[in-house]
Amino acid sequence: MRGQVLGVDPRTGEGIVAGQDGQRYRFAPEDWAHRGEPAIGIEVDFEAANDRALSVFPMPTAPGPRRAVPPATVAPPTNDRNKYVAAVMAFVIGTLGIHRFYLGRTGSGIIMLVLSITVIGLVISAPWALIDMIRYLMMSDEEFAARYPRKR
Structure with missing residues (x-):
């Protein structure tokens, strides 16, 4: 049996x-x-x-015929935004937070815009924009597309 x-x-x-x-x-x-x-x-x-x-x-387990299984193809996330454009915006007008609006982060964009009205706010938003620029340039394209997905 x-x-x-x-x-x-x-x-x-x-x-x-x-x-x-x-x-x-x-x-x-x-x-x-x-x-x-x-x-x-x-x-x-x-x-x-x-x-x-x-x-x-x-019971002996004879290996069956091996089929070539194609690797799972997962479509990379698509994005209508460019990380280089975001980095240039962060460098040039980053204290105003325009690059944040470009990436769909309107809440932090408004905060940066309001901070840029005062000198103390500029001291805060300037390094913030510089850090954002460096982060965008360091991210891979896949990570950038996943973090800032396509606008609907």
Whole structure:
């Protein structure tokens, strides 16, 4: 009869096989007729005697024909914004936060615009814009497109 190993106690080596007939059969280490140890999930062939599985052999698993599986093609995120344009905007007029509006980050763009009204605000928004410029130039195109997705 054929079946599948459902469980094996690693301490004792005893286990349970689910037969094709729907019954469960116990086996002991001496019933395992193969070098190596039984493992959960393997297909086996055995002789059934009452509720015991005797002469338990693992079924040979012949590798089937291998098919060439094409790699999963995932469309890269598309973007209608350019990281170089955003970096130039951040460098030239970055204290006004215009580059933030360009990228769809209107909340932080408004904050930068309001900060640029005062001298203290310019001291804050100028390094912020410089850091933004460097970040845009350091990002890969994929990361930029994922972080700033296409406008709808």
